[in-house]
Amino acid sequence: MENVVECKNLTHYYGKRLIYEDMSFNIKKGSIFGLLGKNGTGKTTTINILNGYLKPASGQCLIFGEDSQNLPPQTKTRIGFLMEGHIQYNFMTISQIEKFYSAFFPKWKKEAYYELMEKLEVLPEQKLSTMSCGQRSQVALGLILAQDPDLMVLDDYSMGLDAGYRRLFLDFLKDYASSNNKTIFITSHIIQDLEDFVQDIVILDYRSVLLSTTVKDFRDNFKQFNFEFDENMKIQLEKTDVVNNFELFKSHGAIYSFKEKAQVEKYLQQTKIPYKNLKQVSMSLEDAFIGLTGKY
Amino acid sequence: MFKALFFKEWLKIRWAGLIMLGLFFLAAAKTALNISYGIRILGANNFWGEIILKNIPFFNDYLYLPVLTGIVIGIAQFFPEVTESRLKLTLHLPLKENNILLYMAFIGASAVLLISAISLFVMGLISLTYFPSEVLWAMVSTSLPWVLAGLTGYFGTIAVFVEPIWFKRIFFIVVFISFIQALLEPSHLNFFQHSLPQFTIVTLLFSIAILFSGHRFRKGVLK
Amino acid sequence: MMVKLSRIFILILVVLMAAVTLPHYYRISFGKRVVNPMINFSPVTKGFLIGSYANNKFQWKDTNGHIYNREEADNLLPFSNYRLLLAKGLMPDSLQGKKINIDTLRYNNLFMRLRPKEIDPPGIKMFPLFESKPARLKLTMPKDFVRFNTRMEFVNARENRVEEEISKRFTTALTEQGFTFPGVKYFGNPSTRKAFDEGYFVVDAAGKFFHIKKIRGKPYCKNIVLPDGFSVRHMVVYENALQEFYGLLVNDKNEVFLLLYDQYKLQKLPTENYDAKKDQLVFRGDLFYRLTTVIKDRKIISTAVNRKYQKIAAYKQEIPASFGETAAIVHHYLFPFTLQFGIKTTYFQDFYFSDYSFTALWLNIILMFSMFFLKRYKGRAGLNRWYDFLLVLISGIFGFIGILIYENTDL
Structure with missing residues (x-):
């Protein structure tokens, strides 16, 4: 074309x-x-x-x-x-x-x-x-x-x-x-x-x-995974080729990634992050956009 | 297409043009009154003497009007264009960008010339009522530099509006004001009698100044 | 292409305006006050007396270098200071063995000046022809103004209309004298503030010279026969009670004459190097002497004659430049030329280029090469802008300012 x-x-x-x-x-x-x-x-x-x-x-x-x-x-x-x-x-x-x-x-x-x-x-x-x-x-x-x-x-x-x-x-x-x-x-x-x-x-x-x-590709491939952790744990995350972006709150966090859930889990385990309940949540285009670009 | 462009420029400048023409007519009325008063008080022969022997223009109220017209028309025409970068719309019209700018400048300059010409014509009629033809020609040759100053003021104003860089704007203002000063300062009869062509040529050098500014406007130069 | 041209035009404008403005402010910053010396001829010392400023103080000096204070000088110049001397009771009764009569002294004091800009000045080519013998003695503005075209026309001011009868009368009178219409130049004093009126002196289309007066409404027209090849450049008409001459006449050869009452004879005045287009001419006369002074740009030349117009003495002096030595040299190095729209030798406005300085080429060349250090003129791109280099080479600092501000980007 x-x-x-x-x-x-x-x-x-x-x-x-x-x-x-x-x-x-x-x-x-x-x-x-x-x-x-x-x-x-x-x-x-x-x-x-x-x-x-x-x-x-x-x-x-x-x-x-x-x-x-x-x-x-x-x-x-x-x-x-x-x-x-x-x-x-x-x-x-x-x-x-x-x-x-x-x-x-x-x-x-x-x-x-x-x-x-x-x-x-x-x-x-x-x-x-x-x-x-x-x-x-x-x-x-x-x-x-x-x-x-x-x-x-x-x-x-x-x-x-x-x-x-x-x-x-x-x-x-x-x-x-x-x-x-x-x-x-x-x-x-x-x-x-x-x-x-x-x-x-x-x-x-x-x-x-x-x-x-x-x-379409963006929505199909870009995912948000939420997870929980203990309030008093110190969590440190970095942007990598798995983690495109992340957000951390008091006791839960979100990871935005183009990878599958399994790969994200693997990455979290490798980096020894004490996560609980990792699950993919659905996003609107706007969610995805903010997920990718960050709120600031 | 140029007709449409003319329509757009006309919409912008018509009020400014009419107001300036009104001012010119006021000045003409004032001049006519002054002459008739002067003749009544001094006697026609003594009043002629003031003009013919002392070389004093009786139409000095006109001195700054063409410059003012040039600047006002320039503002009326280009202020709406540069606010909110509306000129981008104009330059997006399917014509060559330089041609658009030149045509706009041509329309504005014609308006300045037309207004000056109409008022000069009115002044000429007043002059011929009270004075011999020599005075008329002296008036024309004396006020042509003022009209040139009006054109310079117009060309300068529009280039300054389109110019994106403040420093260049200010410097350009300095350049065109010094030329206007040269045209307006010696306001005695016939001082430019032998040099009107030269001064006209230099005035015309200002006419396409807008293209260089317009070029930088298009290239988005910020320096 | 048009954009390039637009920029070149802007550069030319910058050069023109800079050539006006920069030298102007340079002059304002570094120019000195130059007062032309006053040159007098003393009937007491029978020598020149020169008044000038030295160390900001006015002083008089003679040609031997003797310096006089003000009071001394007053006594040496009794003709110009008679009022002061009379008041002080110091006025001599006689000088050079002649008894001084104050009235005679007064009307023998003469002064005429001709500046270059007074020759062919701008203005309206019409003039009022006064009644030379007014019934009530006082000169009054006539009701009509005169113009020359195919005849001599009187235009009535109140009605703005040609007066046929008087026009015909004068035209006929002039024609009879061999006048070729139109009149090209005319000289007179169109003023009622003078003792009497001598009318106008007119050069006709054929270059012949005429005297025109209106006496009791009737024309007085006289062809003044001039020597062969004598072409009148200018005349300063001077109605003076002495009635020895009508005025000062300058011809195209820069010779200066007095036009005498005595059968319109010409009396040549000694002048040296006078150029009517550039120099100021001052004529002074008193009971004993006539002094003709030519004031040039950097020189003043004065010649004294006695009442028989025999040359007695001459004096020359340099006039200091308006710039000090250093300021003048810097000026030469800075500015390749200067531009003025109005100059002192004429009323007409024009583009007057002057002060061409080849010394400034050094700076021009330096500025031109320094352009290679400006980012935008580096490398091959710079060579495509050869005209910028040429501009700086010719106009030096003026063009350099232009290219600094209106740089040549993406053209």
């Missing part, structure tokens, strides 16, 4: 601060790709590089085979871009902004936009600046849907939205994606919404990529 986006060996610094090193990922045509990570791990940085607003210290992104630093106008028509915080031209009205964008995109679908606008309690003459954050997000979404791009780049669509709007947003996206083999690149820090939405994910940590996989 052909790749719509290919990012190779991206490294970026802000001043001397390393954001990440040697990040590579591909986005397959027709897939929904999630870039997950806590705040400050470089999600927006990646989007900026992808859109040509940032030149990485090294590495390159290709979009539709073109260098993202120099996207020709024709390629730009194929990319829909949602800015973090649903930023749009808020000095325009609902109808002005539609009129404005329609001039740029040959496949413009006016109905798609107005269909969405009808659901909002807004008038065509209303200025974006007078709308609520949720309403603005729908305007931004409507514009992208009307543009009918082959690739959608959505930078933190969830920012500032309540649950209803987030759900609405994703429902529309799902519809759109399933209809005609479109590719979506989405970043978010609210993981639970994406659970049934994204297929491929890259999880970013500070300074590096933690994981690049599919949601």
Whole structure:
């Protein structure tokens, strides 16, 4: 299957601060790709590089085979871009902004936009600046849907939205994606919404990529094991290739691992940890994400 | 597509432009009043003498208006673009990034020129009512450097807005203000009579300054 | 490509503005006050007396180096200080065997000055032609202003309209004198604050010279016949009670004359090395002498003649530079050139480059090579930016500031 986006060996610094090193990922045509990570791990940085607003210290992104630093106008028509915080031209009205964008995109679908606008309690003459954050997000979404791009780049669509709007947003996206083999690149820090939405994910940590996989593999292979121990025991755990992450409380703990239960048990025995009742518990995607990246 | 871009710029600058035009008209009205008062008090011949012999522009209220127009139009046009990095949306439009910036600059500069031209025309009419044509031409040649200062102010403002690095911004402000100063300081009749082409060329050097800043904006330079 | 060009333009602007600003602040920081010496000719000592500042104190000195204090000098210059001397009762009754009459003394005291910027100044080419013989004696602003086009036109100020009748009258009078329209240059004192009016002296399109006055509303037009090849550059008209001459005339050969009342004859004044485009000319006259002083950038030259215009004495003096020796040398090493928008020899604004210094090439070359130590010019990438090196080589410190601030990254 052909790749719509290919990012190779991206490294970026802000001043001397390393954001990440040697990040590579591909986005397959027709897939929904999630870039997950806590705040400050470089999600927006990646989007900026992808859109040509940032030149990485090294590495390159290709979009539709073109260098993202120099996207020709024709390629730009194929990319829909949602800015973090649903930023749009808020000095325009609902109808002005539609009129404005329609001039740029040959496949413009006016109905798609107005269909969405009808659901909002807004008038065509209303200025974006007078709308609520949720309403603005729908305007931004409507514009992208009307543009009918082959690739959608959505930078933190969830920012500032309540649950209803987030759900609405994703429902529309799902519809759109399933209809005609479109590719979506989405970043978010609210993981639970994406659970049934994204297929491929890259999880970013500070300074590096933690994981690049599919949601299915991640959920199948990444496990949480809880165990108990005596309150007055001193337990010390380290991250290893078995223990990807762990949490210790007063008398119980959790180990996050890609390994099977048997291997974890073996590891605990080897390291002479006095555990009791080791058992695998089920996780949501968000649990798994936090399990992997930690709470801080 | 450029029509749409024009529409967007128009939405941003129309109020600023109208307000500036209003200011120009106020200044014109004040000038006309001053002239008519001066003629009533001094007599027409003595008032002519003040202008023709003492070389004092009777339209000095105009001196800073074009610069102000340039800066105000520049702010109206680019403040909404740089707040929340909205310029990213603009540069994402399916046109060449440099062309987008140049076209925006062209629209803003045209607005500055148009407003200056309309007001100069009004001033010209006032001038012709009270003074011989010599005074009109002296007025035009005296106020053209002010219009150049307006353009410089505009080009400078937009480059400063787009420029991501504070140090470069400040230095650029210093550069364009010193040029504006050179254009505005000698505010006597006809001082630029022989050098308008030279000063126009230097003003035009400012016109594409936004591209270098825009380039760094796109590359996300933080230094 | 456009981005590169944009940066080059910015660099040029930085160079231009730095070439204005840096030398300007250098001058403000290190420039010294230079006061041109005052040159007088004493009827008492019959020699030059030079007033100047030495160690921040004003003093008078003669050409033999003798120093006079203020009171002594006052007595040596009775014509300029007559008011003071009279008040003190020190005014001599006679000088050089001649009895001094204060009224005669007063109207024999003459002063004219011509600065380069007064020649062809900017402004509106119209002038008021005064009534030279006003009925109520006092000069008043006429109701119309004159312009030259294909004729001589009087424009009525109140109605902003050409007065046909008087225009025709003057045009006819001028035509009869052989005037070729339009008038190209005109000289006069458009002011009512003068004792009387001598009208205007006008150079016509053919280069001929005319005297135009309005006497009781009627034209007085006279072609002044000048020697062959005499081309009037400028005239300082000086309505003075002495009525010996109309004013000071400078021709294109930088010769200086007085235009006499006596049949418009020319009386040449001795000047040395005078260049009307650059030098200031000062004419002083008193009961006994005429003194012509040429003030150049670094030199002042004064020539004294008697009332028969026979040369008596001449005096020359260097004017100190506005920079001290060290400051001047540093200036030469620092700045390859300087730029000013306005200079003292003209009112017109322009790009005036000056102070070209080849000594500054040393600094330019050093700065250029120091660029190799800047990270971004290292290695082969640096050579692709050859024009940055060229810029620094030519503009030195000005361009260097430019490339430091507007560096050449990813272009």
